[in-house]
Amino acid sequence: MSKRAVDAVFQALFLLSDLRFLLRETAPKHDLDEAQRARAAATLEKMKRQIAIIEEELIQ
DSSP: OOHHHHHHHHHHHHHHHHHHHHHHHTTTTTOOOHHHHHHHHHHHHHHHHHHHHHHHHHHO
16 A cells, blocks of 8 residues: 555544544534534535545555
8 A cells, every 4th residue: 555545544433533523513413503613514525535545555
């Protein structure tokens, strides 16, 4: 596995931790306000980019 893929795995894990923190902030019902939804959407987009990197590197 390349360094780029390893870095992408760690970055994706950090982003998952960010989402987990957001869910902890909104517990127990997880009713997100607009700012929280925007933050979640941005985090998910970043995660998708990291997953794409992982796929590229592992499938090559």
